[in-house]
Structure formats: C-alpha cells, structure tokens
Amino acid sequence: MRNKKKVLHMKRKKSIGIVISIFLLSVAIIIALRHMPSAKTAEILYNGEVILRIDLKTEDIIIIPENEDIIFQVADEKIAFISSTCPDKICVNTGFISKPWQTATCLPNKMTIRLKGNSNKNTIDMVQ
Amino acid sequence: MNKTRKLTLLGIMLSLMMVLSMVERMLPPMPFMPVQVRLGLANVISMYAVFFMSYKEALFLTVAKAVLIMMLRSPIAGVLSLSGGLLSVFVVLFLSKTNTSVIFISIASAIAHNLGQLFMTRFILGNHMILYQLPWLIIAGIILGLVTGMVLEMLLPIFHQVFIKNEKEV
Numbered sequence: 001m002r003n004k005k006k007v008l009h010m011k012r013k014k015s016i017g018i019v020i021s022i023f024l025l026s027v028a029i030i031i032a033l034r035h036m037p038s039a040k041t042a043e044i045l046y047n048g049e050v051i052l053r054i055d056l057k058t059e060d061i062i063i064i065p066e067n068e069d070i071i072f073q074v075a076d077e078k079i080a081f082i083s084s085t086c087p088d089k090i091c092v093n094t095g096f097i098s099k100p101w102q103t104a105t106c107l108p109n110k111m112t113i114r115l116k117g118n119s120n121k122n123t124i125d126m127v128q
Numbered sequence: 129m130n131k132t133r134k135l136t137l138l139g140i141m142l143s144l145m146m147v148l149s150m151v152e153r154m155l156p157p158m159p160f161m162p163v164q165v166r167l168g169l170a171n172v173i174s175m176y177a178v179f180f181m182s183y184k185e186a187l188f189l190t191v192a193k194a195v196l197i198m199m200l201r202s203p204i205a206g207v208l209s210l211s212g213g214l215l216s217v218f219v220v221l222f223l224s225k226t227n228t229s230v231i232f233i234s235i236a237s238a239i240a241h242n243l244g245q246l247f248m249t250r251f252i253l254g255n256h257m258i259l260y261q262l263p264w265l266i267i268a269g270i271i272l273g274l275v276t277g278m279v280l281e282m283l284l285p286i287f288h289q290v291f292i293k294n295e296k297e298v
Binding site for chain 2: 011012015019022023025026027029030033045048087088090093094101102103105107108112114
C-alpha cells in the first residue's frame, strides 16, 4: 500500500488540522443551534403540504385523517411522533423536538413535523 | 485470482457487509446524534476492496449492498444506501490516489456517506430543514470514521490472509 513510517509528515499534520477545525466548527454550530429559542408552532406536512398547524402551548394527542395509524403528541412545548406503522421507526425514535431547525420525518408514510418560531396561530387549524 | 475465486470472494465480502450492517442496526441509536447514525462497519470492507482490489470490486459491493437492502428493508432504504455508499466509494477512490493516511480517508468516507444520505433524504422530502443535521453528521462522521479506520488497520493482516493470500493456484 504505502510505507508505514511513524514520522509525522507535514501532510499528516495538515490532515489532522483540517479534521480538528471542521470538528470544532461543527461543535460551535451545534452550540449556537441549541441556544436558539424554542419554537411556538408546529406544522405537520403530508407529501410536502402543510395539513395541520399546532400551537405548542397546548397539551394534546393528535391523529389526522390522512393517516389514522400515526399518532403525534404535544407536551411541554414539544412535539413528537409516538406511534407509527413504518418498519424502521426512525420517526418515533427521533423523540420530542422543540427548536425551529428540528424536524421529525416518517419517510414511508410521507409525514413530516416542522417547527416555526412565530406565535401567530393560537388554535389548531386545518389547512386544506 | 481466477474468476470463480473472485466471485466467491465478492460474495463473502458482500455477506459480511450485510451482516455487519444488520447487526449495527440492532444496537440502540447513538445519544445526541440523529437517529440514523450507525457505526458504518461495512465501510471497512468497502475500503479494503478499494485499496487492495480495484474500483470494479468496490463499486460492485456498494451497488449490490444497496440492491439487497432495497429488497430486504425498503426501496427508500436502498436508495439511501446507494447514495451514501456511492459518494463514500468515490471519495475513497479519489483519495486513495493521493498520499493521505487510511484514517483520514476513513473519516472522509464516513462524512461523505452521511452527506450522500442527507442530500438524498432532502431530495426525497422536498424541504430543506433536514439539512440542519449537517453539523451532527459531520461530527459523527469524524468520530466513527476514526473508529472504522482503526478497525481497518487492525484487521488488515487478517483480511490479507483470508481474502487474498489463501489461494493455492496451480
């Protein structure tokens, strides 16, 4: 393959430097994202279209007509999938989300939860 | 290496990748990371194919794995495996021509795999919010790429022995 000298060449140091910088940059971005204010409303999308808007201040369990086997829960100003028919259960395992940049998705069922920061809506709307 | 032997060898490597992939998925998700991040041990075998066989074997393994996943899990999982795996293999192929270390290549390929899957997921979902997972996926790629690279380096002699040297050619 290539020789396995233990001498730390300049190229090796450069590689390590690049990796560490990217790592630290990512950590900084994550810290910034975590400090963003929590979202006030959530939107549920089916096939990319918003079908429901929810105020996160309510405490609720939600089932929507488009797919009655999927259950959402709103609690503590957060929202999550709590039950789904998909085999992977990635959506359910995502857990509760509350920041505007977070999403939870059930790919096979084409459902996504999206969060928004402004608090214009204060009741549950059906959007057709 | 004759054709039959190569075919058998590829079959074994492919099964190894599938088993590793399946066993990884049975482990609980990593804390603090997006749910789909896994150890990526199948990448060890894929990288070995790039370094010690040729691009044809590596591409075959990647595509065949994606097809199997498409049949065993779901078409979406298969497409994600293909997008992550192809980007990862291309990165390894490209970097293997330059003079970078195995660990760096492993990290780059892990990040590439995550990015490939992320962009395909974004394409399938049609909304860009999922791209916010980028920093986590990069960190996961760095850490797990490091682990995978170390595993490859440790297993290298065994792989050589089992995959390549054990032939009795006339």
